[in-house]
Amino acid sequence: MNVSPRETRIAVLENGQLMELRFERGERVVGNIYKGLVQNVLPGMDAAFVNIGLERNAFLYVGDILPEGGDAEEPTPTPKRSELRKRNIGELLKIGQEILVQVVKAPRGTKGARVTTRITLPGRYVVLMPDGGGLGISRKIEDRAERERLRQIAQKLHPHGFGLILRTESEGKTEKEIGQDIEYLTQLWQQIRENIAQAHAPALVHRDATLLYRVLRDVFSSEVDRLWIDDPEEYEKVHEVLKVIAPALRTRVMLYDKPTPMFEQFNIEKEMERLLRRKVWLKSGGYLTIDETEAFTAIDVNTGKFT
Known part of the structure; x- marks a missing residue:
C-alpha cells in the first residue's frame, strides 16, 4: 500500500508478479x-x-x-x-x-x-x-x-x-x-x-468504505503473506481496523521504511509502465493496440511478425 497526498495505490503481487492494482484519487462515489x-x-x-x-x-x-x-x-x-x-x-x-x-x-x-x-x-x-x-x-x-x-x-x-x-x-x-x-x-x-x-x-x-477498508475487507486474508504499508499513519489505521475484523492477521502487516520508494523496490512502477503501454506485444509475434474513448475501448488485433 503506497500512500501519498495525491492518491493511494494498492498492488497485489503473486510470486513477485503484479496481479491487481487499485487506485483511489479524490472522492469516490461508487458504493455510496x-x-x-x-x-x-x-x-x-x-x-x-x-x-x-x-x-x-x-x-x-x-x-x-x-x-x-x-x-x-x-x-x-x-x-x-x-x-x-x-x-x-x-x-x-x-x-x-x-x-x-x-x-x-x-x-x-x-x-x-x-x-x-x-x-x-x-x-x-x-x-x-x-x-x-x-x-x-x-x-x-x-x-x-x-x-x-x-x-x-x-x-x-x-x-x-x-x-x-x-x-x-x-x-x-x-x-x-x-x-x-x-x-x-x-x-x-x-x-x-x-x-x-x-x-x-x-x-x-x-458513504462507502475507503480503499483501505475495502482492501482489508475484500482482499486481505490468510492467503496473503504480507501487507506492506509505507505510511506510519495508515499503518496504525490498518492495525485498528484489523483488531475488529481479523485480529489474527495483524502480525502480517509490515511498515515499509526503506529510502527506496516501495513501488520501485518491488518493481511495481516498471510493471505498471509496461502494462499501460498503448501497444502490447504477444508471444506469437502479433500485438494489440488499445485506444480508449469516452464511449468505448477499442482493441485492434494485429498479426505483426506472425505473418
Whole structure:
C-alpha cells in the first residue's frame, strides 16, 4: 500500500508478479447510497435520470429498479433482470419522486453516475441486501460439506426481511464470526435508515468504505503473506481496523521504511509502465493496440511478425 497526498495505490503481487492494482484519487462515489429525486423519465430509453446531488444527474435503467417490497412478512426472491426489463418505467417512476439509489458506476466524461435501487451492504464474510432476495453462498466455495455447513449457519442467522449472501471469505469461519459480521451490517443499515429519515433529497445518506477498508475487507486474508504499508499513519489505521475484523492477521502487516520508494523496490512502477503501454506485444509475434474513448475501448488485433 503506497500512500501519498495525491492518491493511494494498492498492488497485489503473486510470486513477485503484479496481479491487481487499485487506485483511489479524490472522492469516490461508487458504493455510496443517496436519497435522490427523479428528474426525468424516458420511456423510449427504458431509463430515468435521478438528481443525487452530484454535478450531473445519475442514470437509472429499468432493469436496475427493484419492485416495491413493502413490509412483507417474508423476503421475496429478487426477480430476474429479463423480467425487470419488460416493465414500463413510466409506471414505476414519476418526476419529483424520492428514491433510494446506490452508485454502481462512477461518472465519466460528460456522463453521470449509473445507479441502482438494489442496495447491497458488503461485509467481510457476508453481503446483506435490505430489500430481500433470499439466501445464497459464493460459488467459489465448492466443497459440498462446507456449503451445507454454511447454509445451516446462514439459515439460523438469516435476519428477517433481508437477503443474505455468504462470501468466499466465509469458508471455514465459525457461526460466531459470521454472526458478528451480520450484526454489524444490520446495525449499519439501521443507521442508514435514520439518515434517510432525516435527509432532504437529494442527499448522501451513506458513504462507502475507503480503499483501505475495502482492501482489508475484500482482499486481505490468510492467503496473503504480507501487507506492506509505507505510511506510519495508515499503518496504525490498518492495525485498528484489523483488531475488529481479523485480529489474527495483524502480525502480517509490515511498515515499509526503506529510502527506496516501495513501488520501485518491488518493481511495481516498471510493471505498471509496461502494462499501460498503448501497444502490447504477444508471444506469437502479433500485438494489440488499445485506444480508449469516452464511449468505448477499442482493441485492434494485429498479426505483426506472425505473418
